[in-house]
Amino acid sequence: MEDEIIQCKKSLRKKMLEIRRSLSEDIKASESKTIYQNIxxxxxxxxxxxxxAYVSLKxxxxxxxxxxxxxxDGKKLCIPFVCDRSGIMIAAYIEDLSDLVIGEFGILAPDSNKLRIVDPKKIELILLPGVAFDYAGHRLGMGLGFYDxxxxxxxxxxxVALAFSCQVVSDVPSEAHDYVMDYIVTKDCITDCRAGKI
Structure with missing residues (x-):
């Protein structure tokens, strides 16, 4: 059964990444702007x-x-920092976007020489990326398990998951270790995954 779920995830991930990567720059910019306002x-x-928050890929x-x-707004911001390829991820404070540098994976990340590590228990809100979501709050990531x-x-x-409209599907296969989102934010609505759309 577990192998079947893993295969379903792989298949859905491949399909949804193709869809997400085919979006035009205009659609991505427009939906991102509305999602920003909703948040x-x-x-x-x-x-x-x-x-x-996460540093977004294109x-x-x-x-x-x-x-x-x-x-x-005077709030404290922390960003994911992947320590190594074994899957260990931490959160580090940044005070300005200029604090970000090109990291090991070729994306912007906190400077490894100036890390100010955050206690995860103190974080009040986490904004997450993903490949696909359903309205029950199930999230399909890239399959590396960093966030889980x-x-x-x-x-x-x-x-709180941030998603383009095309990323929300009827059902995302999930396993016991997968975390359920509290909210999913798209351009059309904010979904309270415990109670339905709001």
Missing amino acids: INSDYYRNSNLIM DEVQTLSLMKTVIN RFLSKAISAKL
């Missing part, structure tokens, strides 16, 4: 002082404006 106007954003919901706003391992320590955080 900064939400109660869970207003009520959080320590926020973890085919993900864009987070540059969001990270700037977190800093400008990290989230086991972030016991107080609200988990």
